[in-house]
Amino acid sequence: MNVAAMPPWLALPAAILLIAGGLLALIGSLGLLRLNSFYARIHAPTMGNTLGAGCVLIASMLTSSAVAERPVIHELLITVFLLLTSPVTTMLLMRAALFRSDHEYQGESEGEGEGEGEAP
């Protein structure tokens, strides 16, 4: 890999941010498997989408600035874009789930019972 020429004071924060971002995204995705109802699961990927992606993109800015030997900030675009768009998808999915549970679709959760919230 081509990260050999980086100064240590840049490499250390970048590495820590990468590890944090990776762990956050992994735990968020793991939540998709571990939580037992859709309404609980919808909260899990938000972790990876906001802070996880943010950490990784800052690390990417640090390393690409070091490689190019000038400030590279265009990763900010992806950060801003993700911050603005992933809530929109989540809101639409939430509305879709409420709409569908209002209609014919009952008892979707594998766990059953208290997992299902009451639709307003």
Place this chain on the structure above:
Amino acid sequence: MMIRGTPRWLEISLLALWLVVNESLAPHHWLLGLLFAAPIAYLTRKLRPRMARPRRFGLALLLCWHVLWDVVRSNLAVGGIILGTIRQQPKIGFLQIPLELRDPHGLAVLAIIITATPGTAFANHDPNSNVLTLHVLDLQDEATWLHTIKHRYERPLMEIFE
């Protein structure tokens, strides 16, 4: 359109987007960016004639900082909940909050803040009674959530947008 006196945020952000994508501040990029930004902003303004008039940018920065801090904190909390699901599943539920904020742009920002924070998600907003419905992953104490939304987010948003 009544745009006298307010900065043209759409043009400015499109131009900034163009310059950041091209990673250059050369004059021809400014020119091309303006050539794209002005007609696009002109054409899309007709889609939404109602313009946001944000004020008090210092307060907006403070709000951003609060949101960032809350996102970090609730990320850790939700991570703990997910890793703790071996023992027990979290107690989920809906929470209804009466709002005073009426401005549609302020409500949109509030919805994005709430949904971007892990652990809470926007579920519904009733425009007649102005009641916001949230879905909360860990519904331990409703009063704390209510206090956070009302004081930490809604109050600054009302001052910024109204």
Place this chain on the structure above:
Amino acid sequence: MTAFLDWALHFALACFAAGMLCAAIRLLRGPSAQDRILALDTLYINGMLSILMLGIGIGSAIYFDIALLIALFGFVGSTAMAKFLLRGEVIEP
């Protein structure tokens, strides 16, 4: 120190791959259609992040453009599917 960064890159790449695996399992198992859309959303974000990891490792700016395109089209796709569910159903999940 750069060895540590190299290790961190591989670690993050492995995390994203495992995250994609979790999302893929939920995509296949998901009892309802909205579960599958949520899993697909997670899948594309993890994929985009792992492409960024490759970009950092190889040191090429091309990967940034690919990641931006994945983010754009992924958002459009998930939103379109969620909107389709919201409008009512044509096909049973």
